[in-house]
Amino acid sequence: MSRIVVLGAGAWGTALALALHRRGGHQISLWSHSAEEAAQIAAAQENILFLPGFPLPAEIAVTSQLDPIAEADIVLSVIPSEFLRPTLMRIRKTLNNGQFVLSATKGVEKDTFLRMTEVISETLESAGLLLSIGALSGPSFAVEVAQGQPTAVTVAFSDAQIAALFQSEFSSETLRLYTSTDVIGVELGGALKNVIAIAAGVAAGVGLGYNSAAALMTRGIAEITRLAVACGGRRETLAGLSGVGDLVLTCTGSLSRNRTVGQALGQGRSLPEILESLGGKVAEGVLTTKAALGLARRHSIEMPITEQMELILDEGKDPREAIKDLMLRPGKHEH
Secondary structure, three states: OEEEEEEOOOHHHHHHHHHHHHHOOEEEEEEOOOHHHHHHHHHHOEEOOOEEEEEOOOOOEEEOOOHHHHHOOEEEEOOOHHHHHHHHHHHHHHOOOOOEEEEOOOOEOOOOOOEHHHHHHHHHHOOOOOOEEEEEEOOOOHHHHHHOOOEEEEEEOOOHHHHHHHHHHHOOOOEEEEEEOOHHHHHHHHHHHHHHHHHHHHHHHOOOOHHHHHHHHHHHHHHHHHHHHHOOOOHHHHHOHHHHHHHHHHHHOOOOHHHHHHHHHHOOOOHHHHHHHOOOOOOHHHHHHHHHHHHHHHOOOOOHHHHHHHHHHHHOOOHHHHHHHHHOOOOOOOO
């Protein structure tokens, strides 16, 4: 039996805790940074704020204490990107060499342009910790994972044997894991598709149809792939679950928060109003847009869709003008 602590009691963290409990064979703790939030979830036996309608079995311990982190074999990190580093700084003295850390956060750090596993590695190594760190990503809405709907994702570690270990430990009749050693490609595919999902939402919000959505998704995966390969990822990874798979889901699914943000922008609502309406839930693509462009400029990679999303998000550009400017770019060879 593995002892697993899920860091982050949002919708995705709660859904993963439920999926792992459903599989059986693990001792699961769901950790919140807030003692008040942990107490509320534990008392209700339900995450009413972030994932209502899914009772939490008594066997899932909900806590804000550090002991479960110290005692865990596996630390599953689902902390939003903007809070990951300060959270790690708080808990790193609790972690131990020999533990495995798996990041399920789909984002890029705002100021450093680091992937989540890089943030984890940098923060923990500065404390003298050497842990095996990997990434989990793929097309996976939290609600559907909590419902037990069949879902397939990718788990990536640089060591193929560790990836295979997680495949064995996490896979069930409702959650299927494929392994990869391309941590870079898996992480960037999961993070950057959120930006393209905002663009797909914008297109829907201004009333554009299926042709436009298909064009955005296809050219979106092209610019994601360019950047991922420049950063050391593998092209074929972006054609898989954590690339095209996650992109299609997030660009077309009504459960996508990033698409929802884009759609509201396309309908003329302001970004602060839209984010306020999310009720504390995170649309990672809003922060990832600027970070992605910083990373792209570092590697001299062109990302025209991402550039237009930044102008909409940060400078209030009219979404219709942004789409017009994308269409009027100089002609290109497709490959």
